[in-house]
Amino acid sequence: MKKIGVLTSGGDSPGMNAAVRAVVRKAIYNNLEVYGIYQGYNGLISGNIKKLELGSVGDIIHRGGTMLYTARCEEFKTKEGQLKGIKQLEKHGIEGLVVIGGDGSYRGAKALTEHGFPCVGVPGTIDxxxxxxxxxxxxxxxxxxxIDAIDKxxxxxxxxxxxxxxxxxGRNAGDLALWSGLAGGAETILIPEDNYDMDDISMRLKRGQERGKKHSIIIVAEGVMSGNEFAKQLEEKANLDTRVSVLGHIQRGGTPTASDRVLASRLGARxxxxxxxxxxxxxVGIVxxxxxxxxxxxxxGKSHEIDLKMYNLSKELSI
Structure with a gap:
């Protein structure tokens, strides 16, 4: 193999640039040419492909987002779109592709694989x-x-x-809610992987008030419902004065942590x-x-599993 490509797809996540950097520099170290495919599978279909050099990925390891940009592509979900993408890869002499992204990106890589084009997926998603x-x-x-937002x-x-x-x-996964709720000392955490009991939540909040607790933090994963919807249910049930904060896309941006930079570098090189x-x-992954x-x-073909023992621990510690 003499030439490989790299693209980022789907929702951006901090550390994608570190992964792109690792792919480019590991490839060049091994005497391969590397081509960046801009704007995800949209760029693949349209041929928005450029050769990358060592300097192309200089000073990006600390930057959030993705220098290759990203986009969602409905056309690539079709066989015709996938074959168009392969034609573009062949046109540039690209023999293998690294796809950095989440579930939808992996499905695109899977489709290319089934058409006989070698792909390797790198998991890049905040979910x-x-x-x-x-x-x-x-x-x-x-x-x-x-966690920083919870503290504030x-x-x-x-x-x-x-x-x-x-x-x-978190989309349909509760990891972000669970980990942040446990680390932030939230009184209640709602995740898609487990049902919630409004009576139990109300009782826990009331019990806290009775012992003198005057405030509470409740973390709601977007896969359960919106924060505003839950606030309405809680106010009706417990007659509480609540405020809602929807953190939104602030969660996707920012300088990647050391942990994400190292993980991205290791996975991209692999x-x-x-x-x-x-x-x-x-x-590729880390276990x-x-x-x-x-x-x-x-x-x-498998489903993501959350650590329910950790979820139960969060309940035990928030009594």
Whole structure:
């Protein structure tokens, strides 16, 4: 293999640039040419492809977002769109592709793999919802962004003696809500992977008030419902004065943490190693702090699992 490509797709996540940098420099170190595909699968179909040099990825390891830009592409979900993409890759002599992104990006890589084009997936999403890896690139940074917001909101919640409801991202996964809620000392955490009991939540809040607690923080994962919707239900049930904070896209931006930079560098470099050995149709990940790779088609047939023991712990510690 002499030429490889790299693209980022779907929602951006902090650390994507570090992963792109690792792919480019690992490839050049091994005497491969590297081509950046701009604007995700849209750019692949339209041929927005440029050769990358060492300097192309200089001073990006600390930047959030993605220098290759990203976009969602409905056309690539069709066989015709996928074949257009492969034609563009062949036109530039690209023999393998590293795809950095989340679930939708992996599905695109899976489609290319099924058409016989070697792809390796690198998990880049703040949702931490990719099967086969303990952590995804961007999760740790987003987590710390949420925790910082919780700490600030708790200050005002204390001052005004109110219950604050904080809606966090995560799509259909509750990892961001669970980890931030546990780290931020939230009184209640709602995740899509488990049902919630409004009577139990009301009782816990009332019990806290009876012992003199004057404020509470409730974390709601967007996969459960909106923060405003939950606030309405809670006010009707418990007659509480609540305020809602929807953190939104602030969770996707910002300088990646050291943990995300290192993870992205390790995973990006490993993806190149797999392509050099002509091993396509794989996805890379980290399990128990060791790099792993697995069949990308099989991985997408599995579902992400949350740590319910940690969820139960959060309930025990918030009594």
């Amino acid at each position: 931490n919802d990719i099967p086969g890896t303990d952590f995804t690139v961007g999760f740790d940074t987003a987590l710390n962004t949420v 909101i708790r200050d005002t919640a204390t001052s005004h003696e109110r219950t604050f409801i904080i809606e966090v991202m 993806a190149v190693e797999l392509l050099i050995s002509e091993t396509g149709g794989r996805a 128990n702090n060791k790099l792993v790779d697995y069949d990308i088609i099989e991985a997408l």
